[in-house]
Amino acid sequence: MAPIVEVSNLTKTYKGGFQALGGVNLEIEEGEILALLGPNGAGKTTLISTICGIVTPTAGSVRVGGHDTITDYRAARSLIGLVPQELTLEPFETVMNTVRLSRGLFGKPKDDAHIEKVLRQLSLWDKKDNKIMMLSGGMKRRVLIAKALSHEPRVLFLDEPTAGVDVELRRDMWDVVEELRKTGVTIILTTHYIEEAEAIADRVGVIAKGEILLVQDKAELMAQMGQKQLQIDIATPVSTLPVSLVDRGLTVEESGTRLIYTYDTRAERTGITALLNDLQAENIQMTDLSTTQSSLEEIFVGLVKESA
Amino acid sequence: MNFAAVKAIYLYEMARFWRTLLQSFVSPVISTSLYFVVFGAAIGSRIDQVEGVSYGAFIVPGLIMLSVMTQATSNASFGIYFPKFIGTIYELLSAPVNFLEIVVGYVGAAATKSLFIGVVILATAALFVDLEIQHPFAMLAFLVLTCISFSLLGFIIGIWAGNFEQLQLIPLLIITPLVFLGGSFYSVSMLPPVWQTITHFNPVLYLISGFRWAFFGQADVPIGLSLLAIALFTGLCLAAIAWIFRTGWRIRQ
Numbered sequence: 022m023a024p025i026v027e028v029s030n031l032t033k034t035y036k037g038g039f040q041a042l043g044g045v046n047l048e049i050e051e052g053e054i055l056a057l058l059g060p061n062g063a064g065k066t067t068l069i070s071t072i073c074g075i076v077t078p079t080a081g082s083v084r085v086g087g088h089d090t091i092t093d094y095r096a097a098r099s100l101i102g103l104v105p106q107e108l109t110l111e112p113f114e115t116v117m118n119t120v121r122l123s124r125g126l127f128g129k130p131k132d133d134a135h136i137e138k139v140l141r142q143l144s145l146w147d148k149k150d151n152k153i154m155m156l157s158g159g160m161k162r163r164v165l166i167a168k169a170l171s172h173e174p175r176v177l178f179l180d181e182p183t184a185g186v187d188v189e190l191r192r193d194m195w196d197v198v199e200e201l202r203k204t205g206v207t208i209i210l211t212t213h214y215i216e217e218a219e220a221i222a223d224r225v226g227v228i229a230k231g232e233i234l235l236v237q238d239k240a241e242l243m244a245q246m247g248q249k250q251l252q253i254d255i256a257t258p259v260s261t262l263p264v265s266l267v268d269r270g271l272t273v274e275e276s277g278t279r280l281i282y283t284y285d286t287r288a289e290r291t292g293i294t295a296l297l298n299d300l301q302a303e304n305i306q307m308t309d310l311s312t313t314q315s316s317l318e319e320i321f322v323g324l325v326k327e328s329a
Numbered sequence: 330m331n332f333a334a335v336k337a338i339y340l341y342e343m344a345r346f347w348r349t350l351l352q353s354f355v356s357p358v359i360s361t362s363l364y365f366v367v368f369g370a371a372i373g374s375r376i377d378q379v380e381g382v383s384y385g386a387f388i389v390p391g392l393i394m395l396s397v398m399t400q401a402t403s404n405a406s407f408g409i410y411f412p413k414f415i416g417t418i419y420e421l422l423s424a425p426v427n428f429l430e431i432v433v434g435y436v437g438a439a440a441t442k443s444l445f446i447g448v449v450i451l452a453t454a455a456l457f458v459d460l461e462i463q464h465p466f467a468m469l470a471f472l473v474l475t476c477i478s479f480s481l482l483g484f485i486i487g488i489w490a491g492n493f494e495q496l497q498l499i500p501l502l503i504i505t506p507l508v509f510l511g512g513s514f515y516s517v518s519m520l521p522p523v524w525q526t527i528t529h530f531n532p533v534l535y536l537i538s539g540f541r542w543a544f545f546g547q548a549d550v551p552i553g554l555s556l557l558a559i560a561l562f563t564g565l566c567l568a569a570i571a572w573i574f575r576t577g578w579r580i581r582q
Contacts, residue, residue: 073422073423074422074423075419075422075423075581076581077577077581094425095331095425096425097425098423098424098425099425101423103419103420103423105416105419107416109415109416109417109419110415110417111411111412111415111417112415113345113348118341118344121337121341122337122338122341122420123420123424124337125333125334125336125337125338125340125341126333126334126337126338126420126421126424126426127333127334127424127425128331128333128334128425128426129333130333168420
């Protein structure tokens with residue numbers, strides 16, 4: 022199946038010469054949740070704004086549902102819902118009016134039944150006649166999501182949906198995203214919280230300095246991340262492992278005084294106890310034990326540093 | 330053409346007008362009444378007649394034009410500047426609408442509002458003075474065209490303005506003086522010859538004169554010139570908007 026969003030060689034250089042995007046290529050599959058992870062100023066918002074038509078690209082192209090976002094912008098944009106990072110809403114308007122406006126802007130006929138469904142889904146129905154300035158920050162964020170969903174998009178962009186939001190609200194937002202996914206909407210969200218990407222995404226893309234450094238299945242990334250290494254320093258150097266330890270997956274460092282054991286922290290049995298017992302049985306004297314872990318954070322920081 | 334979007338913008342903008350109905354109607358009624366007290370009763374009693382029309386009636390077309398021009402400009406400029414200011418313009422830019430649809434929605438709403446105000450002032454004026462309208466269709470056409478063209482101008486100002494001061498600048502520094510000096514409250518023939526010549530460079534003179542002609546059949550400049558002036562002005566605004574549309578000036582990075 023063709024990807025729902027295809028970004029090809031997308032470049033944006035702002036007036037004054039600042040290059041926010043440097044040839045981004047990205048394919049997003051229908052129905053997935055993709056988290057774009059990157060530090061502040063990495064180009065996350067520019068990428069989203071360019072896909073949605075707010076920023077004109079300097080070079081490259083974007084296709085949404087097979088429609089070019091410049092030459093066939095009406096068809097492309099009708100498929101997209103955008104939830105911006107800032108809580109940009111008219112304070113004196115009611116929730117209902119502003120959501121109705123969004124639906125109309127996207128060329129959809131009036132359908133209050135659909136709007137009711139969206140507002141109920143986001144627990145906003147009892148606030149529908151409230152003025153927006155009466156709502157809390159979390160509720161305003163939900164209004165923005167309701168606006169984006171009012172016109173039944175197939176792709177939803179959430180720009181930092183949980184920036185500056187407390188932990189409880191963040192989990193709340195994750196539940197909302199999970200609910201949306203069940204309806205079949207493709208979701209692209211940007212974040213600089215690694216745990217957020219871990220919690221809700223199917224795939225994770227890392228972006229820094231206007232370039233996509235990596236896009237990977239979260240499970241694969243987690244598999245890399247879930248691996249831990251146990252370093253065992255031993256008193257007497259060994260050149261080869263005793264027979265009983267050969268099948269344990271141990272490696273010997275060149276000096277012969279350090280054994281390295283790689284294990285999966287999420288596995289039911291890590292095999293550490295058995296390994297230590299075997300070492301004792303072989304009369305290998307241990308002088309020190311330490312563990313190291315490659316986290317998504319480490320991978321992320323490493324990637325971002327490399328590109329710097 | 331995304332008619333649903335035009336309708337949505339129009340209704341959304343009009344909703345703001347209905348919400349503030351009281352101030353939308355009461356303030357023009359009060360200011361018109363004040364003008365009648367000051368110009369009509371106090372000064373008018375000494376002027377008696379201008380070109381065969383009582384002074385009270387004579388100033389009615391000018392009064393309507395004054396309010397319609399300033400209201401159309403400020404309504405339309407605010408309508409598009411506010412989303413820019415608070416950031417909700419992101420939605421207009423990411424929606425499947427083109428610039429023409431945005432303009433029709435915003436300018437249509439601003440023109441409707443100023444037309445309402447014009448009609449309210451006319452009705453208020455009718456309470457104070459006897460009015461006859463010799464060319465009602467021409468009067469209506471002039472009124473509608475003025476509403477539309479000054480709303481277009483307001484829209485351009487709203488796109489251009491970078492802050493609230495700039496938003497006020499052109500209405501305050503240019504439109505109000507031009508309207509006052511464009512023969513709203515006097516006939517150009519009452520001025521010394523030098524000022525008569527200078528006044529003819531004021532574009533607003535042609536609009537007010539044409540509008541007054543529709544009421545009383547008399548004008549400072551020939552009606553054809555007035556028609557030409559309003560057509561030219563509307564054309565200029567449309568050209569400026571077409572240019573903004575092509576370049577994305579001040580709206581799209």
